[in-house]
Amino acid sequence: MANSKYEYVRAFERDEVLLPNTWIVVRIDGRGFHKLSTHYHFTKPNDVRALNLMNLAASHVVASIPDITIAYGVSDEYSFVFHKTTNLFERRCAKLVTTVVSTFTAAYVALWPSTFEASGGGVGDGDGGGGGDALSLTMLPTFDGRAVCYPSWGNLRDYLSWRQVDCHINNLYNTTFWALVQQGGMSPTAAEEHLKGSVSSDKNEILWSKFGINYNDEPDMFRKGSVIFREYALEPSTGPKQEVGIEGADDEVGIEGADDESRGLQSPVTKTQAEKMKKIRRKAKVVTSHVDIIRDEFWLHRPWIRSGKPGKLIVDHVKS
Amino acid sequence: MANSKYEYVRAFERDEVLLPNTWIVVRIDGRGFHKLSTHYHFTKPNDVRALNLMNLAASHVVASIPDITIAYGVSDEYSFVFHKTTNLFERRCAKLVTTVVSTFTAAYVALWPSTFEASGGGVGDGDGGGGGDALSLTMLPTFDGRAVCYPSWGNLRDYLSWRQVDCHINNLYNTTFWALVQQGGMSPTAAEEHLKGSVSSDKNEILWSKFGINYNDEPDMFRKGSVIFREYALEPSTGPKQEVGIEGADDEVGIEGADDESRGLQSPVTKTQAEKMKKIRRKAKVVTSHVDIIRDEFWLHRPWIRSGKPGKLIVDHVKS
Amino acid sequence: MANSKYEYVRAFERDEVLLPNTWIVVRIDGRGFHKLSTHYHFTKPNDVRALNLMNLAASHVVASIPDITIAYGVSDEYSFVFHKTTNLFERRCAKLVTTVVSTFTAAYVALWPSTFEASGGGVGDGDGGGGGDALSLTMLPTFDGRAVCYPSWGNLRDYLSWRQVDCHINNLYNTTFWALVQQGGMSPTAAEEHLKGSVSSDKNEILWSKFGINYNDEPDMFRKGSVIFREYALEPSTGPKQEVGIEGADDEVGIEGADDESRGLQSPVTKTQAEKMKKIRRKAKVVTSHVDIIRDEFWLHRPWIRSGKPGKLIVDHVKS
């Protein structure tokens, strides 16, 4: 039975190929997590178990896909950054996005029991409305996703800063809102009304004066979100910035000095070198930290995130 | 702290909106399922547990997203058809694809234990290589996906026929190949060589003469794949085709007779009617069957798949 | 000197391929024609020379590109419809659009002298502001363009109806506005104010009572725009609509009855037949008329526009 009669339908398929030499950010977002967080009794404003699970799933994604150079997460969203030289799936948009979304979802669901049930949740009741912390088929966590291209390192840094500033703004608001509700006994509507038009300093003041909370003592994970990357031995940041790659000229050299890096191409390392880099990358520990990524300091110490080339392994980090 | 300084990065986001009045097919495919099927000891050429799990996950997707009018699956792939009038997520490509992929993945992972562990598999050993049928974090099932638009009903029917013919071709080959290997004692290479250049009748003959297998007695699920849809009372197919909607003129009327359907727009039913339709759709049973969808018969009896309008509920199917 | 070092830049090129089996409309619009029409002293509200030039240029485009099945123009815009089975330039969007825009522009500029200078314009003064009807380099007519895909015949008919209704609305307004200004002595602002909120019947009434103008006596070209197509012997419209192709089922047959037409594919006619069709098409006269294309009648008599297959040549139309 020949299939040729119907095969013409393949001509309707379209492949969006993302522009070369751009940083690709795949951002995923929890679908309907407001409802889901109620169903599974997430603590407000931040549920440590839920954030840990996000981080575990994201860490799994980063470890599974070496082309991801850094990831940043806050609340129920996570951004995964593919190095601008990546040629994974020939940069086909749908492949990149769905692979990240599916890998994240699979890990999130598979790791749920270790995170939520271990903490004392009851057994899932299948279809039931009763709840408990075991996953119910009627309330499975799912994520949508999208890809965005950023042409320059400056744009990428701004993107990540945007997410981290957003984390700060939202967390300060939520911390104050829930303090008013949970400790201050206000209704959600009253709390919302109370905070309308307030600026950061107002919220800090409310937290301190009414509840004795110093916002800066809140956990870093809540205030700064989570950053995931491969860790190598830190580089000194004392040298000229040029040398540690932050103001370096990767795609900004004159043409005579242009190299493959500046062209957005993977350097034609020898096969032996490539194998070696691959091995180093696989040995590197994928770490999760909760630090400022807006200022230059983080980046100055970790030039491998921008360069895409593995740094020096830290001996006691190495996986056995 | 104002976020406006960084917010310009949103301008780099692009939304691909799929052409209105076209049938949207989201097809998902298992990633690296060859390796995965070995790891989890899938039976060759068909593993009933694995196929059942695919069907359960797909059924969950169809039940969760009412805009999906039919789905068709074979092996580790599944195609979900959104009705051409859908306006879900304003037809944004990334949202549609990632929602399907994530919902499918979540269900597949969550339902794995009920399908695979119940059948006698050992407990997963986390990182281990030992195997067993419990999910291991190092070998999570994941799926990629893509969306394709088909402008006409004829194109959509051809798409589905293409997949079902493919199912037939592959299954006949695999059945014969594995019979040669498992029962005939051939090496995989020898079996491959043996089948090179063979046509359907050759394979049927090999199966029958060497192994006493009548290919037509193989289970329908293997030979025809799986079709998932909402079931209503079947319509008679004796009337003129026109009336049961197969050759009907939905987008092919002259302009004076054009209606919203022909324009690819959702009919402006009253709010009460819409509520009623929604209720009926929710009550309809989502069924999985293994039938021919190439010929007209299947479609003639189920005009609601093409029209997108719910049929008559079957009383004893109705969910309580 | 090898070019390979730089050739990688080709990888940044993207080709948007328009969805098969959809009607492609390329619409062009005059750029800055308000200013241009003042510069070249166009008569208000309609300049016959300018409209004729638009029609001549469009006619040249239709004659040059056989895949265009019909074109419709009004004011300084023109829509060119490529048959849904076209495979011109492999349906690459940029090629289709720029070819139409460039061919139209070239003809418009080349034909300008025969249309405008013949009517008594002076010689162009190059850079000058003085004007005259000869083309000045500082005020060259240019056009932008875009492509839109319409999946069904109903959508295409609605598109063309949309443009013709727009022509009617604008022309009635402009006719009344300029009558108030030119014959009624109102200032443009006063006329605009006077017409604010008026409906069609109001404007008809103003024209008739104040200026003795029966709007229906205005030239068809002003009221209905211009339609350009290949003319063959008209078909009778008395038969069942089915047969003359308006409600016909081109892409709406059941699959068993599906043919290449319904798949959006060009029929595999023999080489001899293709040659014959090509010859007929080349012999057919490209005509410009000013008729209603909203109602079915126009289409019923000219089934070749929809089918894409040439009709019977009219003997005395045939080009020698």
Next chain:
Amino acid sequence: MANSKYEYVRAFERDEVLLPNTWIVVRIDGRGFHKLSTHYHFTKPNDVRALNLMNLAASHVVASIPDITIAYGVSDEYSFVFHKTTNLFERRCAKLVTTVVSTFTAAYVALWPSTFEASGGGVGDGDGGGGGDALSLTMLPTFDGRAVCYPSWGNLRDYLSWRQVDCHINNLYNTTFWALVQQGGMSPTAAEEHLKGSVSSDKNEILWSKFGINYNDEPDMFRKGSVIFREYALEPSTGPKQEVGIEGADDEVGIEGADDESRGLQSPVTKTQAEKMKKIRRKAKVVTSHVDIIRDEFWLHRPWIRSGKPGKLIVDHVKS
């Protein structure tokens, strides 16, 4: 008469918006210029009139669209580079491409008589095949076009180098080929055969030994193509490259040092400043030269091409 019934068709329109902070190159190509060059008796291998006309038309495009920072042309193709900060037409692809194509075509056709007829051509014979140098309606020059985005300055420089190397390769081949045919009396086929597998030095040798032609004495316009840009007072290139902007870090600074330029945004100059820049730009002379643009030198002296900010006017260049 309400138009709302049909207006839904606008929902089928798609706008491709080109990625911000990327250099946009619109490249146009003559359609069927092989045939056209024969029809109008172009001199082989290079027709000075035809090249001059290309340059005049391109110069008109650059002068008309201030967002174009440089253009490069060879044979019947021209590349127009929009500065990466441009927001013209909100960076809509179709608008940018068709505007360039139409403006170029209009100028090319309008300027044809001054270039070709002045040189002694006969009067066009309308439909005729006889030829002559006046434009014939049956052989109008037209151009297609496309847009490509280049994320970095290095990529853009490589693109332009690619075109100029191509110019060199083709011109050396064509010069040798036509010498063999015109002066050497070879048939085209024989000449082609003769050159098969030859490298640059072979062709130089043929030209010199057989025809006494020193390829380097060929006109620059033939060997290097044409570069069009706004000319300001040259900048010294002795300073550090950093300062003249070639290796400068425009989008490569760390985030603390990031400015609007590095973000791909137009600097928020004051309205007065913007007016002043606009005025300077308008006064700048658009020049055409035939120089090497592969090496850094050209760029070091003309930093305004990369920065997009006007330089210092050259007094005697200023348009009156």
